[in-house]
Amino acid sequence: MILAEATPLSHHLATWLAGLLGMQPNWLFSAVGALLVATVILLIVVTPVGLGGVYLERKLAGRMQNRRGPNRVGPYGLLQAVADGVKLLAKEDILQRGADSPLFRFAPYLVFLAAFAGFVVLPFAPGVIAADLDVGLFYFLALIALETVGIVMAGWSSNNKWSLLGAMREVAQVVSYELPLGLAAMCPALAAGSLSLVAITDYQAGPIWNWLLIRHGYWAIAMVPAFLLFYTAGLAAAKRAPFDLPEAESELTAGFHTEYSGMRFGMFFLPEYAMMLSLSAVASALFLGGYHDPLGLSAPGGAFEGAWWWGFLWFFLKTTFLFLSQIVLRWTLPRIRIDQVMYLCYKVLLPIGMGCLVLSAALRLLG
Amino acid sequence: MKALALWVNRVWMGLKTTWIGLTITVPYIFRRPYTLQYPEEVPEIPPTERGLHVFEIDKCIACDQCAKICPVDCITIEAEGKGKTARIRTFEIDYSKCLFCALCCEPCPTECIHMGPQFDLVGYTRDEVIIDYADRENPRCFSEGEKIPYEIAPFARK
Numbered sequence: 001m002i003l004a005e006a007t008p009l010s011h012h013l014a015t016w017l018a019g020l021l022g023m024q025p026n027w028l029f030s031a032v033g034a035l036l037v038a039t040v041i042l043l044i045v046v047t048p049v050g051l052g053g054v055y056l057e058r059k060l061a062g063r064m065q066n067r068r069g070p071n072r073v074g075p076y077g078l079l080q081a082v083a084d085g086v087k088l089l090a091k092e093d094i095l096q097r098g099a100d101s102p103l104f105r106f107a108p109y110l111v112f113l114a115a116f117a118g119f120v121v122l123p124f125a126p127g128v129i130a131a132d133l134d135v136g137l138f139y140f141l142a143l144i145a146l147e148t149v150g151i152v153m154a155g156w157s158s159n160n161k162w163s164l165l166g167a168m169r170e171v172a173q174v175v176s177y178e179l180p181l182g183l184a185a186m187c188p189a190l191a192a193g194s195l196s197l198v199a200i201t202d203y204q205a206g207p208i209w210n211w212l213l214i215r216h217g218y219w220a221i222a223m224v225p226a227f228l229l230f231y232t233a234g235l236a237a238a239k240r241a242p243f244d245l246p247e248a249e250s251e252l253t254a255g256f257h258t259e260y261s262g263m264r265f266g267m268f269f270l271p272e273y274a275m276m277l278s279l280s281a282v283a284s285a286l287f288l289g290g291y292h293d294p295l296g297l298s299a300p301g302g303a304f305e306g307a308w309w310w311g312f313l314w315f316f317l318k319t320t321f322l323f324l325s326q327i328v329l330r331w332t333l334p335r336i337r338i339d340q341v342m343y344l345c346y347k348v349l350l351p352i353g354m355g356c357l358v359l360s361a362a363l364r365l366l367g
Numbered sequence: 368m369k370a371l372a373l374w375v376n377r378v379w380m381g382l383k384t385t386w387i388g389l390t391i392t393v394p395y396i397f398r399r400p401y402t403l404q405y406p407e408e409v410p411e412i413p414p415t416e417r418g419l420h421v422f423e424i425d426k427c428i429a430c431d432q433c434a435k436i437c438p439v440d441c442i443t444i445e446a447e448g449k450g451k452t453a454r455i456r457t458f459e460i461d462y463s464k465c466l467f468c469a470l471c472c473e474p475c476p477t478e479c480i481h482m483g484p485q486f487d488l489v490g491y492t493r494d495e496v497i498i499d500y501a502d503r504e505n506p507r508c509f510s511e512g513e514k515i516p517y518e519i520a521p522f523a524r525k
Contacts, residue, residue, distance in 0.1 A: 064392055068400045332392040333385065348378055 051081035053273030057327050064331045091262035096159070099259065103157035108260065108267035110150030114143045115271030118278040123198045125291050125311035126298065136197040137185055140282055141178065144237050147271070148174045151246065154268070155256040166255025169338060170239065170246035176345040177236040177243075183353030184230035187222055187360040188212045188286040197282070201290030205299040211289035222359035227287045229353050231322070234279040236341070239272065241330035245338055280322035284315065291315040414521040417467045417482040420460060421520035422500035425511035426479035429453040433471035433480055441465045458500040463493050481520040483507060 013033035018024060055070065055078065062069025070077030095101060121136035123129045133139050148171060155167020189195050191212055192203035204211045213227055214220045236243035247255030257268040284290055291311030297304045304310040336344070403410055412418070429446035441464035445457045469482050485507075490496045500508045509515055 060396065063396045063398075063400065066395065066398060066401045068402045068404075071404075328389065328393060328396075329385075332388045344381075347374070348381075352378075 049277050050270035050273050051085065053277060053323070054081040054084070054269075056324065057273070057330075060324065060327050061331050064328070085266065088263050088266040093262045093264060094259070096259055098159035100157035100159070103153045104259075105264075107150045107154035107157060108264045110153065111147050111271050112150075112267045114147035114150060115274040115278070117146075118143045118282075119274070121197055122278060122281045123201050123285055123290055124315055125308040126306045127308060129198060132196060132198045135195045137189055137195045137200070137282070137286075140197075140278070141182055141185065144174065144181070144275075145178060147275070151256050154260070158256070158259040160259050162252040162254075162258050163256050166246045166248070166252045166258070169248075170256060172338070173239075173243060173245060173341055173345075174237055176342065177233045177349075180229050180345060180349035180353040181233035181237055183350070183357050184226045184233060185282075185286060187226040187356050190357070190360045190364055191215070191219065191223075193364075197285050197290070201285050201292065204289040205292050205296070207296035207299075208289070208294035210296070210299075211287065211292070211294075213287040219360075219363060222356050222363055223287060225352055226356040226360070227283070229349055229356065230283055230286065232344075233349060234283060235326060235329070236345070238275040238279055238326075240276060240326055242333040242336050243341060244330075244335060245341060248335060250335075276326050277319065277323055280326065281315070281319045283322055284318035288318045289314075290318075412484040412486065414484070416484045416486065417469050418485045419462070419483050419488060419498070419507060420471070420500065421481045421483040421507045421509070421515060422458060422505075423479040423509045423511075423515070424455055424458070424501060424503065426477040427453070427455055427458070428477055429455060430476060432474040432476070436470050436474050438468065438470065439464045439466055442471060455501045460498055460500065462488055462496040462498060481515075483520050484518065 013036055014029035017032060018026075018029045023029075058080070059069035059077070061067075070080035073079040073083045095104060118140050120131050121129070121133055121140055123132075151170045152167045155163040155165075155170070158164070188200055192200040194200055194203070200212075204215070208214070209216060212219060213223050215223065235241075239246050245255075246252075247257065252258070257265055260268060291314055292298050293304075293310065293314045296302055298307070298311055298314070299305065428450050429444055430449070431444055434440070434442040434444055441461040443457060443459040443461075444455070447454045447456065467482070472478075472480050472482060488496055488498075498505065498507075502508060503510060507519065
């Protein structure tokens with residue numbers, strides 16, 4: 001719905017701009033119009049996701065450690081993240097000696113772009129999706145790889161051994177974990193027969209036993225391990241504890257973003273939460289029925305068929321649940337060693353992932 | 368086969384230990400936080416707390432015993448005369464030096480100096496933490512016959 005309305009909006013903007021300059025609307029004006037609309041969408045999405053994520057993380061971390069968490073700025077400390085953002089904006093942007101200036105400056109933008117571009121294919125509610133790509137799932141997985149490129153750029157251009165070590169760990173980790181992540185994501189795609197997230201979600205329409213996680217009972221043999229696999233590999237891809245080796249504070253200062261200050265640091269900090277949220281959203285769309293409720297009211301013929309607010313509510317609940325579980329896991333599990341990370345990926349997740357894929361294919365063939 | 372059993376055991380232990388960890392940490396989310404919101408909420412002070420001093424100016428005979436025993440020399444007394452007729456002009460305690468050992472209270476022949484329960488004192492300059500107890504405006508300076516509330520000095524006589 002956002003882009004379905006935004007596309008004419010960008011078109012109107014383009015014609016209006018061209019008229020303002022007394023020129024014929026051409027592709028350049030369309031690009032500018034689309035950019036303006038994208039900026040507004042980004043502002044609407046980035047602010048609540050990034051700031052809300054930071055607030056939730058700090059508050060939950062506090063409560064799990066018998067503290068209160070932020071409670072000074074605004075009611076219940078809600079504006080703490082805003083205050084921190086303003087502080088970051090006001091800080092000096094340091095470019096240290098020996099840094100590779102163009103790479104160093106460009107890296108945060110690439111990471112930011114990759115993390116937030118994933119929101120394009122998320123089906124928030126029936127009809128509310130920026131772009132229903134046929135290869136939405138593939139596009140989403142590709143963006144995770146793109147983020148790695150930005151992080152390697154940051155680590156290499158910083159001219160700092162900790163940054164470089166963090167970046168190397170990131171490459172080793174994320175490139176490895178793409179395999180189980182892709183394998184786990186392929187199971188629902190195989191079951192639904194599509195790579196479009198909307199098609200996969202709508203395949204799960206109806207009551208709770210239509211959700212892919214426990215579809216008709218017997219699908220659970222393949223889907224429950226696949227879901228755990230997707231969740232674990234997602235944690236690693238989003239660099240969350242216990243897989244936060246690229247920025248391991250206790251060993252590498254701050255890993256790849258050691259040398260970054262001010263808003264450039266913020267551009268590494270916010271995408272982490274965006275990544276967590278988009279991974280939770282994709283997991284809920286793939287396995288937990290996305291915007292469909294457990295009673296089947298949003299299924300074709302149900303009471304709330306096509307009601308965007310009803311769909312959004314359920315999508316929001318499922319995504320938030322997974323998001324919170326990621327935060328709780330971070331404050332529960334200790335960080336694992338890099339060799340353990342590799343062991344987990346290649347010797348545990350990958351064989352299980354292949355087994356899940358074969359099982360799903362067999363189940364698909366049988367019924 | 369043995370290797371496979373080891374592998375299965377490792378995977379199982381990984382899942383199991385994660386679950387055990389979660390059963391420990393998750394209940395903490397629903398517990399009351401221990402944090403005290405300090406400027407608004409004050410911690411409960413035991414009656415034997417050695418905080419800022421409480422001084423009874425009319426009892427003081429300016430014998431200088433407290434200043435002499437003080438290990439860090441933080442007490443400065445200026446007075447006209449000695450004994451019961453002494454007029455105390457200044458009785459300054461420098462809290463940037465004071466270590467709250469309560470040795471000053473021990474030798475006092477008239478028991479005019481006590482340790483109070485107030486533990487916090489802040490200032491922007493060092494002069495602001497030098498407190499003059501000869502100033503009768505000082506809330507911790509008490510004149511003859513004035514009753515010292517229990518909250519200010521629990522064990523002060525009279």
